[in-house]
Every structure is written in structure tokens, then in C-alpha cells.
Amino acid sequence: MSSDSTPSGPARVAFYNDPKIRSIFYQLALLAAIAFLVYGAVSNAIENLARANIASGFGFWNNTAGFDISQTLISYSSQASTYGRAFWVGLLNTLLVAGLGIVFATILGFIVGLSRLSKNWLLSKVAGGFVETIRNLPLLLQLLFWYNAVLKALPDIRDSIVIPGGGMINNRGLFLPRPEFLYGFEMVLVALAVGVAGSIGFYIWARKRQERTGQQAPVAAVVLALVIGLPLAVLALKGFPLSFSYPQAGRFNIAGGVEILPEFAALLFGLSIYTAAFIAEVVRAGVLAVSHGQVEAAYSLGLQPRPTLRLIVVPQAMRVIIPPLTSQYLNLTKNSSLAVAIGYPDLVQVFTGTVLNQTGQAVEVVAITMLVYLVISLSTSLLMNIYNRRVALVER
Amino acid sequence: MYKIASLFALAVLLAAQGASAQTLKTVKDRGALNCGANGTLAGFGLPDAQGAWTGLDVDFCRAVAAAIFDDPNKVKFVALTAKDRFTALQSGEVDVLARNTTWTSSRDTSLGLNFTGVNYYDGQGFLVRKSLKVNSALELNGASVCVQQGTTTELNLADYFRASKMTLKTVTFATANEAVKAYDAGRCDAYTTDASGLYSERLRLASAGDHIILPEIISKEPLGPAVRHGDDQWFDVVKWVHFAMVNAEELGITQKNVGEMLKSDNPEIKRLLGTEGAFGEQLGLTKDWVVRIVGKVGNYGEIFEKNVGQGSPMKIARGLNGLWNKGGLQYAPPVR
Ligand SMILES: N[C@@H](CCC(=O)N[C@@H](CS)C(=O)NCC(=O)O)C(=O)O
Numbered sequence: 224m225s226s227d228s229t230p231s232g233p234a235r236v237a238f239y240n241d242p243k244i245r246s247i248f249y250q251l252a253l254l255a256a257i258a259f260l261v262y263g264a265v266s267n268a269i270e271n272l273a274r275a276n277i278a279s280g281f282g283f284w285n286n287t288a289g290f291d292i293s294q295t296l297i298s299y300s301s302q303a304s305t306y307g308r309a310f311w312v313g314l315l316n317t318l319l320v321a322g323l324g325i326v327f328a329t330i331l332g333f334i335v336g337l338s339r340l341s342k343n344w345l346l347s348k349v350a351g352g353f354v355e356t357i358r359n360l361p362l363l364l365q366l367l368f369w370y371n372a373v374l375k376a377l378p379d380i381r382d383s384i385v386i387p388g389g390g391m392i393n394n395r396g397l398f399l400p401r402p403e404f405l406y407g408f409e410m411v412l413v414a415l416a417v418g419v420a421g422s423i424g425f426y427i428w429a430r431k432r433q434e435r436t437g438q439q440a441p442v443a444a445v446v447l448a449l450v451i452g453l454p455l456a457v458l459a460l461k462g463f464p465l466s467f468s469y470p471q472a473g474r475f476n477i478a479g480g481v482e483i484l485p486e487f488a489a490l491l492f493g494l495s496i497y498t499a500a501f502i503a504e505v506v507r508a509g510v511l512a513v514s515h516g517q518v519e520a521a522y523s524l525g526l527q528p529r530p531t532l533r534l535i536v537v538p539q540a541m542r543v544i545i546p547p548l549t550s551q552y553l554n555l556t557k558n559s560s561l562a563v564a565i566g567y568p569d570l571v572q573v574f575t576g577t578v579l580n581q582t583g584q585a586v587e588v589v590a591i592t593m594l595v596y597l598v599i600s601l602s603t604s605l606l607m608n609i610y611n612r613r614v615a616l617v618e619r
Numbered sequence: 620m621y622k623i624a625s626l627f628a629l630a631v632l633l634a635a636q637g638a639s640a641q642t643l644k645t646v647k648d649r650g651a652l653n654c655g656a657n658g659t660l661a662g663f664g665l666p667d668a669q670g671a672w673t674g675l676d677v678d679f680c681r682a683v684a685a686a687i688f689d690d691p692n693k694v695k696f697v698a699l700t701a702k703d704r705f706t707a708l709q710s711g712e713v714d715v716l717a718r719n720t721t722w723t724s725s726r727d728t729s730l731g732l733n734f735t736g737v738n739y740y741d742g743q744g745f746l747v748r749k750s751l752k753v754n755s756a757l758e759l760n761g762a763s764v765c766v767q768q769g770t771t772t773e774l775n776l777a778d779y780f781r782a783s784k785m786t787l788k789t790v791t792f793a794t795a796n797e798a799v800k801a802y803d804a805g806r807c808d809a810y811t812t813d814a815s816g817l818y819s820e821r822l823r824l825a826s827a828g829d830h831i832i833l834p835e836i837i838s839k840e841p842l843g844p845a846v847r848h849g850d851d852q853w854f855d856v857v858k859w860v861h862f863a864m865v866n867a868e869e870l871g872i873t874q875k876n877v878g879e880m881l882k883s884d885n886p887e888i889k890r891l892l893g894t895e896g897a898f899g900e901q902l903g904l905t906k907d908w909v910v911r912i913v914g915k916v917g918n919y920g921e922i923f924e925k926n927v928g929q930g931s932p933m934k935i936a937r938g939l940n941g942l943w944n945k946g947g948l949q950y951a952p953p954v955r
Contacts, residue, residue: 276848277709278729289774291789301777374804394805395763475751475762475808476788485806486790566792566801572768576793580702580769583709583730 268586283582284310290577292568294484306578313573314595320490320569321556321599327495328555329548332502339507350503357500363561365497370489370565377485380476389469390480397483398470407464414457418449425449486567490559498555502548509544510536541614549607553600570595642714642846642853643687643903651693654680655713658698659796661819662927662935663719663739672696676717678922679738679844683715683860685915686908700794702769705730708847715857717844719813721771732845735858738919739843739927740939740948742836743775744814746821749829751808756835760785765798765807767791772812775838799823809833813840818933856902862951863909866891867918869942869951874917877910891954898954909954919949 238244272279284307291301296315299308339350357365374394378384383393389400422445429440458465470480513536521531562569563576570592579588646652656676657664664674681691699707699718708716709731719741720726722734745756745764753759756779766773768791780787790807792798799820802810812820814836821827844861846854867873870888872880880888889895893906900906916922920942927935941947 272731274849275709275731276728277731289777291773291777291787291791293788293790302781371800371804374801374806379805473761475759478761563793564797566790566797568791572791572793576702576768577773577791580705581725581774583705583726585706585709 272586278582278584279587281587283578283584283587286582288578288581290581292573293566294487294568306582309578310570310574310591313568313570316568316573317556317559317562317570318599320487320494320562320567321559323491324494324498324555324559325552327491328498328502328551331495331499332551333506335499336503336506337510339503340510354500354503357496358504362493362497362558363564366489366493366561366565369493370486373485373489373492380472383472383477389467391470391472391477393477394485395476396485397488398477398480399483400467400469401479401481403466403468405464405466407461410461411454411458411464414454415450418451418453421449421453422446484567486562486565489565490562490567490569494555494558497558498551501551501554505544505547505551506540508547509540509542512543513539538614542611542616545607545611545614549604549611552603552607556599556603557596642850643856646687646714650688651695652680652684652687652715653713654683654694654696655699655704655707655716655718656680656696657718658696659794660719660816661822662815662931662933663819664696664698664717666696666698673926675739675922675926676719676844678916678926679717679861680715682864682912682916682922683857685911686856686860686863686904689905689911689915691915700769701767702793704769705732708732708845711847714853715844715846719816719842720845721813721840722843722845723771726845731848733848733854734843734845735854736861737841737843737948738861739815739841741813741815741840741842743772743811743838743840744817744836745833746802746810746817746830747808747833749831753808753833756833756837757783757785759787759809761787762808763788763790763806764809764811765790765792765802766811767795767798768793770812771838771840776811779837795820813842815842815927815933815935818927818935822932852903856904859902860912861919863891863912863954864917864919864922865942865949865951866954867909867913868920868949869944872909872913872918874913874921877913881910887953896955 269279285305287302288304288306288309289301290309292299292309292312294316295312296319297308297312299312304312335350335353338346339354341347341350377392377394380393380395383391385391386399391398425440425445426442429442433439468479470477470482517535517539518531521535526535559569560571563572566572575588575592579585582588654677656672657674659665660674662674663676664672665677666672677696680694680696684694685691687693697707697713699713699716701718704716704718704720705726707713716732717738719739720734721741722737726732727734745759747753747759759780764776764787766776766789773789773791776787776789790798790801792801795812795816799810801807803824810817810820814832817832821830821832824830844857846857866887867877870880870885870891872888872891877892881892881894883889883892886895890898891909893899893909897906899908902908905911917925920937923937923940924930927933928937937945937947939948941949943950
């Protein structure tokens with residue numbers, strides 16, 4: 224009989240009965256099983272590809288692409304560029320339409336969502352009708368509708384609608400004058416930077432002062448003067464070092480200027496409107512989630528309706544809005560791959576479309592594409608989570 | 620949707636299973652041939668409202684089924700777009716791909732395909748509106764051109780404009796349907812594809828008479844059926860179905876007279892129709908395989924005229940697709 228077991232400590236259990244060690248063991252076993260499965264699948268796939276004589280590996284990345292792409296944000300040419308370059312072109316096109324789509328969908332979604340809560344009967348009914356119609360029609364159908372509506376409604380290139388100021392619009396797209404910066408324009412950019420920095424400084428100062436003394440400063444007017452007025456003044460001082468290249472009708476097409484393709488316009492329009500309908504509902508739900516007592520309390524303190532909305536309701540609503548808003552952003556990004564239906568050269572159209580077909584390397588191309596969407600989605604989530612943490616309720 | 624399904628099938632097939640190299644047996648056991656066809660190109664592959672398929676490529680698959688099953692209807696047609704077709708064949712979704720597909724070296728090698736022959740010699744052309752007053756492709760400098768993705772067309776187009784020192788704006792669509800619709804709506808000055816496709820698609824335009832096909836043919840497009848690498852027997856079967864149809868035409872054997880021809884004394888006819896020798900058995904088929912093909916589907920000239928020639932709205936002349944002894948390129952090795 225030994226007496227060295229200490230009765231005060233926890234009862235000793237055999238290590239294989241220790242829940243902690245057990246759980247680690249199970250997780251390791253699962254990990255090993257998954258790794259084995261993945262290894263088996265990959266090596267089997269490689270073997271089968273080799274047996275079917277299908278090329279594999281990533282060597283195709285540096286081969287000449289040979290096909291043209293209608294919208295390229297970076298320089299690209301069919302004879303000189305590689306499949307890898309085509310990938311980047313497609314990716315940037317996806318990011319462009321998704322980024323702008325998120326901005327427009329958010330603005331429109333907030334407007335519609337708040338309108339739906341408006342006391343104005345007509346406004347709220349119109350907003351409600353918008354949401355119900357847009358939400359309940361398949362996005363693909365809407366994209367095809369916008370694309371064909373845009374193309375059919377616009378005139379032929381030879382009867383382009385001329386926009387005052389030198390723009391043109393026709394069924395080949397929207398063409399705008401392209402600004403060309405001459406010597407001396409850098410000073411305007413410097414002025415703009417100074418203006419923005421000054422505005423931020425002024426805003427912080429004004430806020431601090433208001434917190435201390437309750438005095439309000441004319442922030443809007445000062446910001447406007449600094450951000451727009453200052454650069455304009457410098458522009459005039461320097462004698463307008465700026466010229467425009469105007470779009471010019473050629474035999475078939477418009478040359479010069481900035482070109483916005485109808486495929487891009489239709490996709491951006493369709494995605495923004497579709498997602499805005501969902502965001503509107505998210506916003507409405509968020510605002511309704513703020514208890515009415517908050518508003519009443521604000522009113523009884525003498526706050527006007529507008530500041531009440533801005534200072535009391537929206538900040539609290541944001542806590543409810545952010546998580547579902549994030550999923551809407553992710554949806555929009557992923558939905559942008561429907562571009563394929565209307566000829567917009569996004570990542571899926573260019574890379575899993577032409578490149579996959581041309582190289583036949585389905586496994587590699589699809590794997591890369593999935594990885595890209597995963598990275599985009601995770602980064603979006605990450606950013607939104609950081610923001611969410613800032614607005615979340617801090618419990619004490 | 621289809622694409623995702625077939626990509627998934629490809630992934631599963633590649634990851635989980637050894638490649639089976641017994642297509643003929645698989646097809647016989649299944650009781651039907653799976654044929655990858657064009658679903659929207661009149662003259663080559665197109666189902667009608669009742670789901671009955673017609674076209675030159677469709678009849679080719681029917682001929683394969685006739686040779687195997689003595690029944691040209693034992694075919695399941697799978698409509699494939701240009702960009703998804705190779706994945707469908709690689710993944711085993713279809714046994715043979717007969718979808719106006721150009722035979723190129725990379726498709727023959729790195730895509731893991733074997734082309735079994737050329738059932739239509741074609742070349743790429745341009746369709747433009749008459750009102751543009753363009754008479755030659757060389758006048759298209761600066762034009763917008765609508766094109767379908769995943770085709771040789773897409774590559775030839777870029778090459779041709781570069782070689783001719785012209786600029787172009789390509790607008791690329793996933794299907795011919797969308798490309799043609801956009802062209803019809805005025806989005807592009809020209810639509811380009813295989814000349815046969817132009818004749819076919821022109822009939823679908825709002826007013827076909829307002830469009831002309833330019834005289835330039837900018838590429839060689841030998842269109843033919845393809846099978847997967849790694850199954851020589853199946854490769855032989857599909858290859859010889861086409862040769863049999865060409866030989867039948869050359870020897871004057873038609874759907875109508877094939878019964879009488881069985882009594883012919885001509886040794887070439889006897890070998891082809893199986894009244895002498897065992898050439899069908901060597902392929903893994905029956906003695907009367909060609910009787911089945913020609914009797915149930917027709918010879919090469921017959922299916923040509925019916926689908927794209929004088930018996931069709933397209934009225935394409937035999938041209939390069941005539942027999943070798945009539946000024947064309949269709950030439951089949953002998954059965955012996
Ligand atoms: N022969 C070319 C082009 C084949 C092709 O896809 N042609 C188009 C235009 S004729 C087509 O068949 N489109 C019908 C469709 O995709 O629905 C190739 O093999 O790449």
C-alpha cells in the first residue's frame with residue numbers, strides 16, 4: 224500500500240482516457256485520413272491523365288495565348304501575351320466589375336431600403352415593388368434582358384447619340400473623351416492631396432471642438448473648398464495643363480477616347496440592381512431591429528429626425544447589417560461569373576472558357592480559378608470582419 | 620450547369636478510376652452509343668421540336684450505331700458547346716465526339732484525342748451586312764467581329780488580322796447563338812466561323828438576304844469525329860465507319876440498291892459488303908456491317924446531300940468534299 228498519491232489533486236487517469244489527448248489523437252487521425260485521400264486522388268489523377276495522354280502541369284502558363292480579349296486593363300496582345308497574362312486580364316476584369324458593383328449596389332440598396340421604411344406611401348410602395356420584382360427573377364435572365372435591351376435600344380454606330388462635351392453612345396458602347404495630362408498637371412494632384420489631408424485634419428479638429436464646446440463648424444463647406452476648390456484654383460493658375468482626346472468615328476468603329484463596352488455596362492447594371500434589392504432588405508431589417516425606444520429617447524432629447532437617423536439609428540443598425548451585407552458582397556463577386564452569358568471577358572470567361580478549352584487542362588485551370596475565388600471571398604470577409612469588430616457592441 | 624457536371628465527372632473519373640479501354644464492349648453492354656453533337660447548328664447537329672436529331676455529324680453517329688447494333692436509333696445525343704466538348708469526351712461522358720470539330724495537332728496530342736478522319740473539309744469565312752459595302756475581308760481594318768469561344772476560329776481571327784496588318788475588336792461569346800444574336804443586333808460588323816457554319820447561321824438571321832459571305836477563306840478546317848486516346852479498337856471502328864461510307868459512294872452502293880449489290884460480282888463490293896472475307900469481324904463488328912450502315916443511314920454522298928447539299932436549305936456544293944476521283948478530297952483506303 225503506497226500512500227504517495229495525493230488525495231487533494233485531481234484523480235489521475237490513464238493517458239488514453241484523457242479527453243484532451245484523445246481529442247488531439249482523433250483530430251490527427253482525421254487529418255491523416257484526409258491527407259491520404261487527397262494524396263490518393265491527386266496521384267491517381269496524374270497517372271490517369273498520363274495514361275490518357277492528356278497534358279498536365281502548369282507549363283501552359285507561359286505559352287502564347289493566341290486569342291484576343293475585348294477589354295484589357297493591362298496591356299495584352301494575342302501574339303505576344305501568354306495564358307498567364309490572359310489570366311491576369313480576366314482577373315482584373317472580374318475585380319473591376321465586382322468592385323464597382325459593390326459600390327453601386329450598396330448605395331442603391333441603402334437608398335431603396337430606407338425608402339421602403341419611409342412614411343411617404345408612394346415612395347415605400349415603389350421601393351417595395353422594386354425589391355419584390357428584382358429579387359424574384361433569376362439573375363441570368365436579368366443580365367440577358369439588360370444586355371439585349373441595351374443593344375437593341377441603342378443606335379447603330381453611324382447614328383451615334385452625341386453627348387455634349389464630346390462623348391458618344393451607340394451599340395458598340397459608351398465613348399468619352401480621355402483626359403491627357405500635360406506638363407504642370409502634377410501640381411494639381413499635389414493640391415488635391417493637400418486638400419484631402421487638410422479636410423481630414425479639419426474634420427478631426429471640428430469634432431473634437433464640438434465634443435468639448437458643443438459648437439458646430441461648417442465642415443461640408445470647408446471640405447468642398449479644400450478638395451475641389453483648391454485643385455481647381457491651381458489648375459487655372461497653371462493655365463489648364465490638360466487636353467482631351469475625343470472619340471472619333473472611323474469607318475467601322477470609334478477610335479480614341481475612353482471606351483465602356485455594352486457587355487460591361489449590362490453586367491455592372493444587372494449585378495448592381497440585383498444585389499441592391501437584397502441589400503435593401505438587409506438594411507430594412509437592420510433598421511427595424513433598432514428598438515423604437517431609441518428613437519423616442521432621441522426625440523425626447525430634442526434631436527431632429529435627420530440627426531436621429533444618422534447618429535442613433537444607423538450606427539446601431541450597422542451591427543445587424545454588416546454580417547448579411549458581407550454575404551451579399553460575396554454573392555455579387557461570385558455572380559459576376561455569369562458574365563460568360565453576355566460576352567464580358569471576366570476570369571471565368573477567359574480562363575475556364577478559352578484557356579481551358581485551348582489547353583485542355585481542366586483540372587489545373589479549374590483548381591486555379593477556385594483558389595482565386597476563395598482568396599477574393601476570404602479577403603472580402605476579412606475586411607468586413609475588421610469593420611464589424613469596430614462597430615460591434617462593446618459589452619462591458 | 621452541364622459544364623460543371625462534366626468537369627466534376629472528369630475530376631471523379633480521373634481521381635477514382637483506372638481508364639477503361641474497352642469502349643466497344645462498354646457501348647454494346649450499354650445498348651446505346653453516346654454521341655457528343657452540336658445542338659444548334661442546322662446541317663451538322665440539331666434536334667427538332669420533337670427531339671429528333673438531324674445533321675451530317677448526327678448521321679455519322681447513327682452510322683456507327685447501325686454498324687454496332689443494326690439500329691441507327693440506338694444513339695443518345697448529347698448537345699455540347701464548342702468550349703465544353705473536349706472535356707465531355709475526355710471524361711467519358713460521350714464515346715465519340717462528332718461536332719464539326721477541327722483536327723489540329725494540339726487537340727490530337729495534348730488534349731488526348733484521336734481524330735478518326737475528315738467528314739467535312741471546311742475553312743473559316745466572314746459574314747457581313749451588305750449595307751457595309753465591304754467586298755473583301757481585307758477591308759475589315761478596325762472592325763468589330765463577333766466570335767465563338769473555344770474554337771479554332773477565335774485563334775485564326777487574331778492571326779489573320781495580324782498577318783494582314785489590320786486591327787480588330789473581338790467580342791467573344793460562349794455559344795454561337797449568343798454570338799449570332801449580338802451580330803444581328805449590330806454589336807459587330809462581322810461574324811466569323813467555319814464557312815459551313817456561316818451558311819447555316821445565315822438562315823437564322825432576321826433577314827438573311829441582307830448579309831453576304833465574303834470570298835476569303837482564311838484557314839483550313841478539316842472537321843472530323845474524334846475519340847479518346849488509349850483504345851485502338853474503338854478508334855478503328857469509328858475510323859472505318861467513315862471510310863466505309865466513302866467507299867460505298869465510290870462503288871455506287873446506295874441506301875436503295877444495297878440489297879441488290881449483295882449479288883454483285885465485283886470483288887471490291889463483295890469485300891465491302893461482307894459477302895467475301897471477314898473484314899467486319901476483324902473490327903469487332905459483324906460481316907454485314909457496311910450493309911447495315913448504308914442500308915440504315917446511306918453512303919457519304921447521300922448523307923452529304925441530305926444534310927448540307929442539294930436536299931437541304933443550305934445547298935452547299937460538294938467542292939472539296941467530292942470524291943477524290945471527282946475533283947474532291949474524300950478518299951478512303953480500301954477494304955481488304
Ligand atoms: N471547327 C471549329 C469551330 C467549331 C464550332 O464550334 N463552330 C461554331 C460555329 S459554326 C458552332 O458550331 N457553334 C454552335 C454552338 O456552339 O451552338 C473548331 O473545331 O474549333
